């Protein structure tokens with residue numbers, strides 16, 4: 001069932017094949033958390049994933065610029081914004097009552113507008129994932145690629161306990177009109193209030209199974225119909 005290429009292409013032959021030119025089929029904006037390495041989770045090989053990692057998977061300028069480069073110049077046609085269970089960055093954004101230093105404060109400033117003090121950590125994590133995915137549409141480059149059908153943006157949450165990646169269909173960024181013509185408010189992307197009309201998307205990347213099964217990047221998941229509560 002699996003595309004062996006995804007599992008085994010880590011050696012010399014693969015390295016040499018992509019040494020001069022890369023064609024990553026997917027970009028990922030993931031948390032930097034040590035437990036959430038995208039290449040391992042998706043059993044991807046060298047040259048497969050254009051991975052951008054920053055705590056809290058925040059769509060800050062350098063991350064967005066990196067994704068713009070992958071989409072426009074490397075031909076990556078899918079962006080997965082992937083958060084995860086028990087994210088320390090989201091937890092810090094929700095609970096910090098004093099400065100953590102200028103750099104961490106800046107990082108957390110990208111998360112805080114999307115979460116509410118009364119929410120559980122997991123609810124905040126879902127809200128942050130959705131918000132960061134939608135924030136990518138504030139990039140004219142990404143928004144136009146979506147509009148032209150050359151790019152799809154999806155959101156996902158990795159469960160530390162089960163090892164499963166859950167795609168969030170309601171956070172699919174597939175509405176080109178929305179992408180081009182509406183602003184992306186920084187304080188209105190909470191799961192309870194925004195983006196209810198986003199349509200489910202075709203998945204092009206499925207996670208590795210918890211133990212050892214590999215992933216087929218072209219398969220559709222059997223079930224993806226949940227993601228918030």
Ligand SMILES: [Zn+2]
Nearest residue numbers: 031033087088
């Ligand atoms: Zn995290």
